[in-house]
Amino acid sequence: MSDLTILLCDDSMLIRKKLRNTLAERGLYNVFEAADGEEAVRVFEAEQPDITFLDIVMPVKDGLQALKEMKQIRSSAYVVIASSVGTQSNIIEALKSGANDFLQKPISANDVTRMIQKMLQEGAIG
């Protein structure tokens, strides 16, 4: 599990820092970050992460558009939408676009661990 590659996409550096710390506490150090949707797609394509945590409201390009582009690049990508805006339309659009799960902020350490375990149980790596 320690060799998992993880991509954190959120325009808040506070959220990225907290998630990175949570992952480090669990021995996960292969962590990449992106602060907007465009950067998220670029890093996703370059690093091929095992799991991506993706915010919706971000500058330049929003998370739902980034999700669609990630799925076009790699349809088997495991992407968890992590947003404070869990409205019905956002959840449905995210699921339709291929999101594997949807977390409502604030996100706890347990949420992150549960998502990674769920991905591993589903054998969705790579």
Added chain:
Amino acid sequence: MFAQLFGQYLLSCGIVSAAELQLGMEAQRHTRPKIGVMAVSEGYMTPDQVAIVHQEQTRVDRRFGEIAVDLGYLSEEQVNAMLAMQLPEHIALGQALIDQEVMNYEDLSFALKQYREANELPIDRLEMIVNGDTDALVEMVISAGAMVGKEAIQYIALFARNVVRFIDSEATLEPVKKDTVTYDWIASQPLMNSNGDVRQTAIGGSRQSMLQLASLFAQETIEETNEWFIASVGEFLNLHNGIYLVNLSDSGKELRMGPQNVDAGSRVAPQIPSYIAARIRGTSFEVDLLVPDLSDLPN
């Protein structure tokens, strides 16, 4: 908000798949209430009792409620109350998933119980704020002299609850006169509808108060108005607005929000021409919440 969060909980725990949740959420809009699902969701009946009533219905041509009353599972008052009740969204979702045979009554009962335990909030404190703030809110609206709808009132009440939940459990809410407001720092975020109409929401305060707010939300000491300060204050407003939009979504109103901004030395009036303000006083800070008239922002 309960339906969305309950749906996310079901998905995250692996009780339903993404495809099943998507179908369930789309089907819930057209779902008609069933007494059995409502009775389990309200805790009036167990899944086993529902199964007994269903079994009985295969023998006799009678309604679910009538049989449940005869068997002593429900009172007539409970049946009438449930028949009169608008179907809550989380129950509609549960029922849609049962109708699609994704879940059974036992699964629903268990998942609701687990969800409530996992998301237990400091109810006493929340109720105190909700019950206690009514007079203050009314007074605030009157003193502001503003024609504001229930949306702004709900927005302020939710903000108070979010401050209690995420920042300071001792925080209180009080009115503030709008002609006195200038701030060292202000965090703002636009809410928008599909027509492109925009309303700015904001939190403003002194440098020291905003630093305290940032530190308490980040759960670490932030002593300078640096990038961490900006990230923390902005993220709290973002979190609050997100929860507000989820609540609106439950009532059929869909708005979007844009990225937040945190600026120094802002004067509010030119940026937010129509607003009311509420002061949130914590143990070590006081900040003002600035709310535009949200009633004229249709879907």
